[in-house]
Amino acid sequence: MIIDLHSHSDASDGLDSPSEVVRRATAAGVDVLALTDHDTVAGQAEAATAASLAESADPEPPDGSRGDRDAPVLPRLAPGCEMSCLAGGESVHLLAYLFDPAEPALAAELQRLREDRVRRARGMVDRLAALGAEVSWARVRELAAGEAIGRPHVARAMVEAGVAPDLESAFGADWLAPGGRAHVAKHAPDPAHAIGLVRAAGGVTVLAHPYARQAQWDGPDELIARLAAAGLTGLEVDHPGHDAEARVRLRDLAAELGLVATGGSDNHGSGIVPELGGESTLPGEYERLVAAARDAAAVVR
């Protein structure tokens, strides 16, 4: 059973369309997939259609078994997104699942996040120009054809324009990294506030990759305890940015705080490792997540 609860499409900074993500997940044998684009649910409808179309093209045999056919099992789609948050000046990502995307307060916050992303991307292009590193704003907009424009789109334009040799250096301390010369901060809510918004929309939240890229920062454990008290449901334990030691520590912490331990590939496109299904959530943990969402939805209904 492969349950991949973290993936991106070109609705944000992934490379593939939502239907292509579903197609690739199917090919990879993913049973449950969450499409978790940054600050948007714009890809959900297309992904859901792709999942159900593929389903009708590949119906379950009447006896419920697929016998020895090679037909791929379709991923069930768990709606989600990855919300940008800020805690103590540090960027924090919050995975949100199974919420009502039409709930006004949450929808408004997501819209604000996306709108401020546009201002910030434009600001980064202006900074680059002032540094003599010209990239075309039109090209950045074109690369960010989806709803959530971000640093990856600016970085790709920088590489295309020859301003940076590769994405890694575009994201480096000289350019787009926090504190870098071309970095511009974006609006983001405190994660405790975002947790409340998602709960009020009948959904649940999981702190994304808490130990990734923050080895130097001893904030995560305090932050995790604070967010657990604020209604956080889970911790993303199995993530490509976590080494074996980080996973052991996080799994212990999740158990200690009664949080669900999830896993997801955070895949951003075909050919980018790990592939979809490269990280997974245990079925029992996924059931706990779904049960918590059912409870949250029962409260708001």
Ligand code: AMP
């Ligand atoms: P933003 O939300 O616009 O600040 O962009 C953050 C996103 O950029 C992350 O979610 C990653 O997908 C991507 N990213 C961050 N650092 C790097 C890096 N060093 N190389 C490639 N992609 C990165």
Ligand code: ZN
């Ligand atoms: Zn991303």
Ligand code: FE
């Ligand atoms: Fe993230």
Ligand code: FE
């Ligand atoms: Fe992600």
